[in-house]
Amino acid sequence: MGAGDYQTLLEGAWVTIWISVIAIAGGIPLGLLLGLARISKLPVISQIVTVYISIGRATPLVTLVLFIFIGLPVLGISIDRYTASVLTLLLNTACFNAEIWRSVYQAFPRSQIEAAKAVGMTRPQYFRRIMFPQMTFAATPGLVNEATLLVKASPAVAVIGIVDLTRVTNRIASQTYEPLPPIIIAGIIYVVIISGMVRLQRRFEKRAARFASIEG
Amino acid sequence: MTDWEIVFSEWPRFAAGFGTTLTLFLLSTIGAFLIGMLFVNILYGRNRIARKAVGIYIDGMRMLPFLIFVYLLYYGLPSVGISMSAWTAGIVGLTLYHCAYVAEILRGAWSQLPSGQAEAARAQGHHGLRMFGRIILPQLVLNSAPILGNQLIYMLKDTAFLMIITVQELTYAASSVQSMYFVPLEPFVVALLLYWLMSLSIEGIVLIVNRFAKERGLGDT
Numbered sequence: 001m002g003a004g005d006y007q008t009l010l011e012g013a014w015v016t017i018w019i020s021v022i023a024i025a026g027g028i029p030l031g032l033l034l035g036l037a038r039i040s041k042l043p044v045i046s047q048i049v050t051v052y053i054s055i056g057r058a059t060p061l062v063t064l065v066l067f068i069f070i071g072l073p074v075l076g077i078s079i080d081r082y083t084a085s086v087l088t089l090l091l092n093t094a095c096f097n098a099e100i101w102r103s104v105y106q107a108f109p110r111s112q113i114e115a116a117k118a119v120g121m122t123r124p125q126y127f128r129r130i131m132f133p134q135m136t137f138a139a140t141p142g143l144v145n146e147a148t149l150l151v152k153a154s155p156a157v158a159v160i161g162i163v164d165l166t167r168v169t170n171r172i173a174s175q176t177y178e179p180l181p182p183i184i185i186a187g188i189i190y191v192v193i194i195s196g197m198v199r200l201q202r203r204f205e206k207r208a209a210r211f212a213s214i215e216g
Numbered sequence: 217m218t219d220w221e222i223v224f225s226e227w228p229r230f231a232a233g234f235g236t237t238l239t240l241f242l243l244s245t246i247g248a249f250l251i252g253m254l255f256v257n258i259l260y261g262r263n264r265i266a267r268k269a270v271g272i273y274i275d276g277m278r279m280l281p282f283l284i285f286v287y288l289l290y291y292g293l294p295s296v297g298i299s300m301s302a303w304t305a306g307i308v309g310l311t312l313y314h315c316a317y318v319a320e321i322l323r324g325a326w327s328q329l330p331s332g333q334a335e336a337a338r339a340q341g342h343h344g345l346r347m348f349g350r351i352i353l354p355q356l357v358l359n360s361a362p363i364l365g366n367q368l369i370y371m372l373k374d375t376a377f378l379m380i381i382t383v384q385e386l387t388y389a390a391s392s393v394q395s396m397y398f399v400p401l402e403p404f405v406v407a408l409l410l411y412w413l414m415s416l417s418i419e420g421i422v423l424i425v426n427r428f429a430k431e432r433g434l435g436d437t
Contacts, residue, residue, distance in 0.1 A: 058369065058415035059408055060376030063387045066394075067404035074400045155283035159380055166284050173291065180292040187284050194279040 001181050005172045009182060012168030013189050019082065019164070020154050023089035024147045030090065031097025031143075039102055049098075056095030061156035064088050069160045085157035093150045100142040104135045137211045144201040148194050165189060219399040223406060226393045230403075233389025234410055240303075240375045240385060241414075244310030245368060251311065252318030256356075257348060259323055270319070277316035282374045285313050290381045306378040314371045321367060325360040326352065358429035365422035369415045376411075386410060 037049045068091075069084040079087070108131055116126035155166035163171060169186050173179035223230075258270045277285070290305040300308065329352070337351050357364065379388035390407035394400055429435030 054416075055408065055412050058373070058412045060373040060387060060411060062376040062379060063390065063404060063407050063411065066387070066391055067401070067408065070394060071401045071404060152281040155281050156377065158283070166281065166287060169284075169287060170291070178295060179287075180295045183284065183288050183292040187280055187288065190281055190284060191276070191279045198279070 001172065001176060001178070001185075005176065005182065006185075008168055008172055009165070009185055009189070012163055012165040012186070013193075015163060015168075016151070016154055016165040017193070019086050019089060019157065019162075020147075020151050022086050023093055024150060026086075026090045027093035027097050027146075027150070028143055030094040032101045034094055034098035035101030035105065038098060039105055053095045053098050056092060057099075059092065061088060061092055061153050062159050064092060065157055065160055081157075081160050081162055084160060085162050088157065089150055089154060092153075093146060096146045096149070097143060100139050100146065101135070104139045104142075105131070107138070108135065134211075137208050140204040141201050141208055144197060144204055148197045148201070151190075151194060151197065219397075219402045222397050222399050223393060223402040226397075226403075229389045229393055230386070230406060230410075233384060233386040233407075236384055237372075237375050237386040238414075240307055240310060240378065240383070241372050244307055244314065244375075245371060247307070247311035248314040248318050248371070251315035252322055253348075253353065255315065255319035256322040256326060259319070260326060274316040274320050277313055278320065280313075282309070282313050283377045283380065285309055286377060286381060302378070302381045302383045305381060306375075306383045309378075310371060310374060313374070314367065317367050317370075318364070321360050321363050322356045324363075325356040328359065329355060355434060358425065358432070358434040361422050361425040361429060361435060365418055368418050372411065372414055372418070 034049055034053060038046055038053065040046055065084060065088040068088050069079065069081065072079045072084070112130060113126060116130050121129070155164060158164060158167035165186050169179065169182040172182040176182075255270050255274065258266045261267065286305060286309040289300065289309050290302060293300070334347070334352070337347050342351060375385055376387040378385055379391065382388075384392075386407050390403035393403040426435050
């Protein structure tokens with residue numbers, strides 16, 4: 001492998017990183033929205049969201065990205081490869097994030113809500129000022145864990161021709177006729193990225209635990 | 217013919233793809249459990265070097281995307297003289313990848329067991345494989361049923377990656393019907409519903425196992 005090949009690998013890594021980052025950044029608020037919609041007792045909406053989350057969690061990314069990339073243009077929505085990839089990852093991760101937000105919401109101490117009501121706060125007020133900041137703390141480790149799962153599932157976008165860190169190994173091998181070195185190096189880059197995220201998750205876990213003990 | 221009629225007339229293709237997905241899933245589930253059980257025994261065993269090696273293997277797999285591991289098996293290994301068909305690479309990949317996750321889940325469940333229990337079992341004359349099979353393992357599985365169920369769903373979803381190395385599973389079938397007749401939406405809808413059905417069945421089994429566990433005072437409350 002020459003210097004040019006290393007650069008190609010880094011370009012692939014960059015594609016993996018930026019599509020994942022956009023999907024993670026979009027998937028967390030969308031997950032919150034879906035999670036709250038599911039908890040809400042709004043008729044029809046909460047049922048639809050429940051079914052959507054259930055299907056979304058069971059959907060392989062490879063199938064979903066094909067569905068979105070090939071299916072949407074037929075409905076009159078033109079979409080390029082990169083948008084389709086980001087949208088796929090985002091829609092998928094949002095379903096898992098919704099469940100994380102939901103469990104954090106349901107575990108929220110009732111006594112605090114009652115105290116907030118007793119001092120005359122309205123529901124939107126105590127949600128925004130009291131529940132949401134603490135829910136964020138509690139949800140962060142789970143959300144980071146889901147983000148690492150997203151990075152591990154992101155190679156699925158290779159199926160519609162995105163040259164990410166996985167697919168780029170094919171491109172290098174087609175020139176050098178030695179597939180093993182680029183695959184091993186790509187694997188090492190993944191391990192570096194994901195182990196960094198795992199370390200971040202542990203730090204957030206410690207912080208969340210400390211926060212909970214102060215509250216406790 | 218409408219698009220749906222085309223899709224239904226191609227049902228043998230979907231059936232074959234679904235069959236392949238199910239076969240891959242079931243065989244690799246069995247394989248991953250067998251190796252996972254072996255690994256967890258090594259992790260709780262006496263051999264320090266084996267313990268360390270298994271620990272590194274598990275951590276490594278948990279930081280690697282499934283597809284790059286399959287690439288390694290299917291595209292990488294032939295250059296060191298090990299060639300496999302796409303199907304074999306798929307099943308070997310699924311098994312060797314997910315056994316690490318299964319082992320980690322079982323290890324987590326084992327660490328929650330009171331240590332006095334194994335000592336009591338030894339004092340009663342239980343030991344080795346039979347003690348693991350009759351006393352430890354049932355508790356590990358019953359206590360971690362929901363997490364194991366989740367892992368099974370991930371394993372099911374990972375079978376779809378194998379179409380990238382040309383394994384003719386369910387997503388491959390949907391994709392080939394799509395490109396043959398240019399019906400862009402319906403084949404994938406069928407595939408998605410079948411995946412959903414499978415994961416609902418897995419969740420159903422988990423619920424039953426969990427109820428069984430609770431009757432015995434195990435499982436999460």
